[in-house]
Amino acid sequence: MSTATETIESFVKQGYKWGFVTDIESESAPPGLNEEIVRFISHKKQEPEWMLDWRLKAYRHWLTMTEPTWPNVHYPKIDFQASIYYSAPKKKGDGPKSLDEVDPKLLETYEKLGIPLNERARLAGVAVDAVFDSVSVGTTFKDKLAEKGVIFCSFSEAVREHPELVRKYLGSVVPYTDNYYATLNSAVFSDGSFCYIPKGVRCPMELSTYFRINAANTGQFERTLIIAEEGAYVSYLEGCTAPMRDENQLHAAVVELVALDNAEIKYSTVQNWYPGDENGRGGIYNFVTKRGICKGRKSKISWTQVETGSAITWKYPSCILQGDDSVGEFYSVALTNNCQQADTGTKMIHIGKNTRSTIISKGISAGKGQNSYRGLVKVMKGATHARNFTQCDSLLIGDKCGAHTFPYIEVKNPSARVEHEATTSKIGDDQIFYCNQRGLSKQDAVNMIVNGFCKEVFRELPMEFAVEAQKLLGVSLEGSVG
Amino acid sequence: MSLLEIKNLHAGVDGKQIIKGLTLTINPGEVHAVMGPNGSGKSTLAAVLAGREGYHVTQGEVLYKGVDLLDFAPEERAREGLFLAFQYPVEIPGVNTTYFLKAALNELRKHRGLPEVDAIEFLDIIKDKIQLLELREDLLKRSVNEGFSGGEKKRAEILQMAVLEPTLAVLDETDSGLDIDALRIVANGVNHLKRADNAQLVITHYQRLLNHIVPDYVHVLFDGRIVKSGGKELAFELEAKGYDWLIKGHKDQLQPA
Numbered sequence: 001m002s003t004a005t006e007t008i009e010s011f012v013k014q015g016y017k018w019g020f021v022t023d024i025e026s027e028s029a030p031p032g033l034n035e036e037i038v039r040f041i042s043h044k045k046q047e048p049e050w051m052l053d054w055r056l057k058a059y060r061h062w063l064t065m066t067e068p069t070w071p072n073v074h075y076p077k078i079d080f081q082a083s084i085y086y087s088a089p090k091k092k093g094d095g096p097k098s099l100d101e102v103d104p105k106l107l108e109t110y111e112k113l114g115i116p117l118n119e120r121a122r123l124a125g126v127a128v129d130a131v132f133d134s135v136s137v138g139t140t141f142k143d144k145l146a147e148k149g150v151i152f153c154s155f156s157e158a159v160r161e162h163p164e165l166v167r168k169y170l171g172s173v174v175p176y177t178d179n180y181y182a183t184l185n186s187a188v189f190s191d192g193s194f195c196y197i198p199k200g201v202r203c204p205m206e207l208s209t210y211f212r213i214n215a216a217n218t219g220q221f222e223r224t225l226i227i228a229e230e231g232a233y234v235s236y237l238e239g240c241t242a243p244m245r246d247e248n249q250l251h252a253a254v255v256e257l258v259a260l261d262n263a264e265i266k267y268s269t270v271q272n273w274y275p276g277d278e279n280g281r282g283g284i285y286n287f288v289t290k291r292g293i294c295k296g297r298k299s300k301i302s303w304t305q306v307e308t309g310s311a312i313t314w315k316y317p318s319c320i321l322q323g324d325d326s327v328g329e330f331y332s333v334a335l336t337n338n339c340q341q342a343d344t345g346t347k348m349i350h351i352g353k354n355t356r357s358t359i360i361s362k363g364i365s366a367g368k369g370q371n372s373y374r375g376l377v378k379v380m381k382g383a384t385h386a387r388n389f390t391q392c393d394s395l396l397i398g399d400k401c402g403a404h405t406f407p408y409i410e411v412k413n414p415s416a417r418v419e420h421e422a423t424t425s426k427i428g429d430d431q432i433f434y435c436n437q438r439g440l441s442k443q444d445a446v447n448m449i450v451n452g453f454c455k456e457v458f459r460e461l462p463m464e465f466a467v468e469a470q471k472l473l474g475v476s477l478e479g480s481v482g
Numbered sequence: 483m484s485l486l487e488i489k490n491l492h493a494g495v496d497g498k499q500i501i502k503g504l505t506l507t508i509n510p511g512e513v514h515a516v517m518g519p520n521g522s523g524k525s526t527l528a529a530v531l532a533g534r535e536g537y538h539v540t541q542g543e544v545l546y547k548g549v550d551l552l553d554f555a556p557e558e559r560a561r562e563g564l565f566l567a568f569q570y571p572v573e574i575p576g577v578n579t580t581y582f583l584k585a586a587l588n589e590l591r592k593h594r595g596l597p598e599v600d601a602i603e604f605l606d607i608i609k610d611k612i613q614l615l616e617l618r619e620d621l622l623k624r625s626v627n628e629g630f631s632g633g634e635k636k637r638a639e640i641l642q643m644a645v646l647e648p649t650l651a652v653l654d655e656t657d658s659g660l661d662i663d664a665l666r667i668v669a670n671g672v673n674h675l676k677r678a679d680n681a682q683l684v685i686t687h688y689q690r691l692l693n694h695i696v697p698d699y700v701h702v703l704f705d706g707r708i709v710k711s712g713g714k715e716l717a718f719e720l721e722a723k724g725y726d727w728l729i730k731g732h733k734d735q736l737q738p739a
Contacts, residue, residue: 425575428572429535430572431572431573431574433532433534433535433556433572434568434571434572434574435557435574435582436533436555436556436557436560437532437556437557437560437565437566437568438560438582438583438586438589438642438646439557439560439561439586439589439590439593439646440557440585440586440589441557442557444585444589448574448577448581448582448585449574449576449577451576451577452574452575452576452577452578452625453575453576454576455576
């Protein structure tokens with residue numbers, strides 16, 4: 001292997017640009033988890049009784065559960081009593097009525113992250129809900145959206161202002177009994193975003209939530225619920241970062257999507273939680289449950305994710321294709337560098353007739369990163385003429401990383417057609433040398449090859465984020481070839 | 483000043499000595515052919531000049547434009563106008579040929595302090611070149627070398643050479659695997675790129691390429707050394723007689739009298 005290996009070995013030094021800490025006074029719950037904490041969170045959020053009951057049911061159920069051990073990731077046992085379950089920047093008075101009243105330090109934080117919230121610098125054409133630790137600090141373009149009847153607000157606000165919608169749909173896709181982390185989230189979730197697109201409305205702009213973990217030893221448990229009524233359309237983007245800390249921090253979110261007849265939801269994620277340092281110290285444990293239901297006929301849900309952060313990622317954005325002729329899509333780029341581990345993929349559950357699903361998964365492993373694709377395609381008895389196409393590609397950079405694929409296919413209807421294609425390739429020294437000989441540096445060569453590898457997925461991202469994603473991937477691979 | 487001066491070069495790979503005292507000087511405007519049987523060190527010479535990893539120079543020096551070439555990384559050599567047409571061009575799946583070539587050209591331009599070309603300017607540049615190599619335009623939309631036939635790969639190498647306009651082009655067995663038509667097209671492309679201020683080093687096993695690319699000098703490489711140099715007529719002599727007479731003579735020379 002000689003110099004070939006050396007080339008690639010030094011491809012593992014990279015700074016995390018988003019690792020700063022905002023010095024802001026915060027109000028936190030004491031560490032640990034018990035019924036009191038659940039009540040405390042609910043009280044802080046001035047929640048109605050039904051919401052607290054739901055949380056408590058979840059908490060009691062959680063006590064009966066054990067952490068799943070089937071994912072292909074390894075980490076020391078998490079002490080759930082050591083974590084803080086609620087942290088919020090301290091409010092001045094009654095809290096901000098509008099973005100103009102938001103603490104300038106918070107605005108500055110988001111500005112630094114490239115997410116300006118103030119009026120004059122707002123991202124054109126994108127409405128943003130900014131979530132800082134456990135609370136939403138502000139949502140932009142609310143009024144403009146309200147004109148169309150679109151509701152876009154923090155989850156806490158939705159519980160207070162639109163209880164009928166929240167009650168109807170909360171837990172309808174991911175029940176509070178679903179899995180260990182989703183159940184934990186149901187008990188202690190702090191905030192998140194809520195979107196409701198009324199019948200026949202095409203949401204006039206991209207909706208976006210930007211999650212930021214700031215406080216130390218704090219878990220983040222947000223919950224997102226998106227409902228697209230008949231014939232509605234929405235494109236939603238989620239971004240996330242966290243400071244560099246030596247301890248691991250837990251992030252256990254739940255996302256539920258509901259698409260009714262002819263509705264379409266496009267959900268894109270650029271996940272860039274702090275991945276830990278090159279020796280695997282620190283980083284976010286990202287245990288997330290994301291699921292959408294295509295409830296209505298001809299509805300469509302499309303997940304696109306670019307996962308470059310987190311020490312450990314455990315995440316399977318899924319589609320339940322219940323309505324006849326409904327469509328589910330999953331496009332994913334997951335990158336693991338240094339000591340990162342990812343076990344990610346999707347589930348496509350075909351229930352309705354003529355349901356179709358597409359899965360394009362691109363896993364990139366560099367350094368000592370371990371990348372697993374885990375996907376389930378399930379065709380139920382009544383899903384006549386269901387179709388699935390799965391393409392699962394892995395790219396290896398260097399010889400200390402790993403790529404693993406765990407496809408599960410269950411077909412109960414003989415008219416179904418399910419295809420699975422998989423490839424594994426390695427960025428070869430001969431490819432890098434070939435690029436070098438044309439004047440391109442090693443790093444540029446790797447970026448070019450990686451971007452080429454991911455382009456089917458980037459194509460699915462909203463334009464401006466596709467550019468961001470490409471850059472992010474470049475930065476995440478910086479130094480992975482010397 | 484000579485463009486390239488190789489002085490008493492000793493080099494090898496994986497601890498094995500392959501080039502054992504090679505001396506060669508190339509001036510601007512010249513075309514040199516290096517011929518030799520398999521295993522004589524032809525491709526090692528190309529790899530050392532381009533700076534391929536794993537190849538080690540143990541003795542001697544290589545001056546390119548008067549400076550020590552071996553001090554520079556492969557991409558720096560490329561930016562200084564050294565081009566290698568690969569014997570086995572490498573496939574890069576997912577990377578569009580146009581994008582790749584534009585990126586390469588812009589690296590060179592940046593290095594020379596020239597403004598980068600945009601996509602539209604680049605298309606203008608490449609349009610003529612692609613005709614020169616008689617390649618189909620849709621090839622530019624495909625991934626670099628992926629799914630290209632053997633002949634297309636070699637022609638695409640010369641297309642890249644035409645776009646990058648190197649000062650010194652090293653053609654490593656570009657003729658291998660080409661049918662007679664492709665050979666003519668490739669040679670035509672190479673001849674077209676010849677200028678008074680650049681030079682070409684054509685490495686080949688067979689004489690037939692030299693019917694199309696007419697060298698000013700022919701060198702015969704054997705056992706890591708140049709055992710005979712001459713004009714273009716030497717190539718014909720080799721074609722007629724093979725390498726044995728030279729090698730034998732060389733071996734005899736090595737015998738103590």
